[in-house]
Amino acid sequence: MINPTRIAQVRAAEDARFVAANPRSAKAAQDRAQGWHQGVPFHWMRDWPSPFPLTAAHAQGSILTTLDGQDLDDFCLGDTASMFGHSPAPLVRALTEQVSQGLSYMLPSDTAATVGALLAARFHLPHWQLTTTASEANRAVIRWARAITGRSKILIFNGCYHGAVDDVFVDLRDGQPETRQSLVGQVWDVRDHTIAIEFNDGPALEAALATGEIACVLAEPVMTNCGMVLPQPGFLALMRTATARTGTLLIWDETHTISSGPGGHSGTFGPGGDMFVIGKSIGGGVPCAAFGFTDAVARGMEAARAHLPPGHSGIGTTLSANALAIRAMAAMLGEVMSPAAYAHMTDLAAELAGRIEGVIDRHKLPWHVARVGARVEFECSDRPPTNGTQARAAMDHDLESLIHLMLVNRGTLLAPFHNMMLVSPATTMIQVDRLVANLDAALCELE
Numbered sequence: 050m051i052n053p054t055r056i057a058q059v060r061a062a063e064d065a066r067f068v069a070a071n072p073r074s075a076k077a078a079q080d081r082a083q084g085w086h087q088g089v090p091f092h093w094m095r096d097w098p099s100p101f102p103l104t105a106a107h108a109q110g111s112i113l114t115t116l117d118g119q120d121l122d123d124f125c126l127g128d129t130a131s132m133f134g135h136s137p138a139p140l141v142r143a144l145t146e147q148v149s150q151g152l153s154y155m156l157p158s159d160t161a162a163t164v165g166a167l168l169a170a171r172f173h174l175p176h177w178q179l180t181t182t183a184s185e186a187n188r189a190v191i192r193w194a195r196a197i198t199g200r201s202k203i204l205i206f207n208g209c210y211h212g213a214v215d216d217v218f219v220d221l222r223d224g225q226p227e228t229r230q231s232l233v234g235q236v237w238d239v240r241d242h243t244i245a246i247e248f249n250d251g252p253a254l255e256a257a258l259a260t261g262e263i264a265c266v267l268a269e270p271v272m273t274n275c276g277m278v279l280p281q282p283g284f285l286a287l288m289r290t291a292t293a294r295t296g297t298l299l300i301w302d303e304t305h306t307i308s309s310g311p312g313g314h315s316g317t318f319g320p321g322g323d324m325f326v327i328g329k330s331i332g333g334g335v336p337c338a339a340f341g342f343t344d345a346v347a348r349g350m351e352a353a354r355a356h357l358p359p360g361h362s363g364i365g366t367t368l369s370a371n372a373l374a375i376r377a378m379a380a381m382l383g384e385v386m387s388p389a390a391y392a393h394m395t396d397l398a399a400e401l402a403g404r405i406e407g408v409i410d411r412h413k414l415p416w417h418v419a420r421v422g423a424r425v426e427f428e429c430s431d432r433p434p435t436n437g438t439q440a441r442a443a444m445d446h447d448l449e450s451l452i453h454l455m456l457v458n459r460g461t462l463l464a465p466f467h468n469m470m471l472v473s474p475a476t477t478m479i480q481v482d483r484l485v486a487n488l489d490a491a492l493c494e495l496e
């Protein structure tokens with residue numbers, strides 16, 4: 050494995066290289082200190098592994114250009130929001146047309162019918178509602194599941210992330226549930242109504258569901274937010290049969306696993322759920338998200354509301370389903386997220402995964418690579434994690450953040466949070482070649 054002393058030496062050199070190469074970004078970071086808390090408009094932007102965040106000038110397709118004029122091969126792609134490339138032409142056309150026609154009406158625009166039909170056809174669910182973010186869509190489906198089933202508890206998997214959703218922040222430490230330690234201002238005990246178990250643990254799943262207390266299982270079909278954890282054969286099918294048997298709603302959060310194929314992971318490989326959440330990329334960067342559901346869920350919603358007085362539902366916000374978002378989704382679903390785009394993304398991602406495996410072999414590292422369609426992840430551990438605990442144990446922050454910095458210093462941008470790489474319809478083989486060569490060079494230097 051890689052020696053910590055070497056990591057510290059290389060880190061100092063790479064920090065200096067980054068500072069020297071990005072004087073305008075450095076100046077912009079200083080300028081932002083006036084007005085922006087910690088110099089950024091959103092605190093996640095502090096999470097990049099560099100001494101200060103790069104300042105973006107513009108982006109197109111799979112290239113992000115910094116204020117210092119460097120063209121980066123962008124494999125982060127806005128952490129999935131721009132997974133289909135930055136500013137694809139159909140999206141630009143649609144937004145340009147809408148921009149002079151009003152942006153938010155609190156009425157459906159005539160494009161809404163098109164988008165409803167596109168969502169239903171693509172994801173095989175008849176009913177849809179929109180929100181502004183995937184976090185908000187997840188909050189909505191949890192509320193609906195509780196209202197429909199009359200049960201208060203939800204079940205999630207250790208290590209999951211479903212956005213800024215209080216209910217899901219339960220971790221397992223040594224097998225015991227605890228509220229995620231990093232939460233800010235959390236004053237109620239999330240564990241009261243949330244059960245966390247390990248992904249791929251069939252007996253734990255069956256035991257939790259057998260209590261009859263669980264309203265819904267909220268899950269990604271492949272865990273993508275703690276490195277990547279693939280489902281073991283039969284686990285997703287078990288989730289489907291065990292939830293159906295116990296009257297529990299199965300909710301697929303496919304915000305990230307839309308990388309699997311045009312219908313997301315469940316639409317491509319099955320099994321289908323009772324509800325489906327999708328966000329980020331369906332607006333191509335314009336904030337919007339959607340949740341879909343079956344006829345039975347729709348009937349359950351109507352029955353649940355029939356017992357309630359009129360008033361606030363706690364679901365949705367003023368900008369949900371605004372005209373700009375609807376127009377963006379029409380362009381993305383109708384023209385950009387096409388089977389041809391997926392074919393390119395998936396083939397190139399498979400090539401990327403294979404090539405990274407080659408680099409890992411060449412350096413005799415015990416690491417491995419996981420892939421879900423157009424999403425690739427390398428993990429610096431000796432065996433693929435099968436659950437959140439193993440995934441957490443596999444992470445080596447100092448080493449991984451240094452590799453990210455070395456890559457960015459050589460022209461390749463990875464997502465800041467873990468070793469995730471997205472291949473867009475605009476990504477080229479040359480960019481894959483460069484990523485692989487840069488990773489190889491970084492590992493040579495670390496030896």
Ligand SMILES: Cc1ncc(COP(=O)(O)O)c(C=O)c1O
Pocket residue numbers: 182183184185187210211212213269274302303304305328329
């Ligand atoms: C699986 C999943 N669901 C939901 C979200 C929340 O998305 P947003 O931050 O756009 O609300 C994320 C964000 O990373 C996610 O990975």
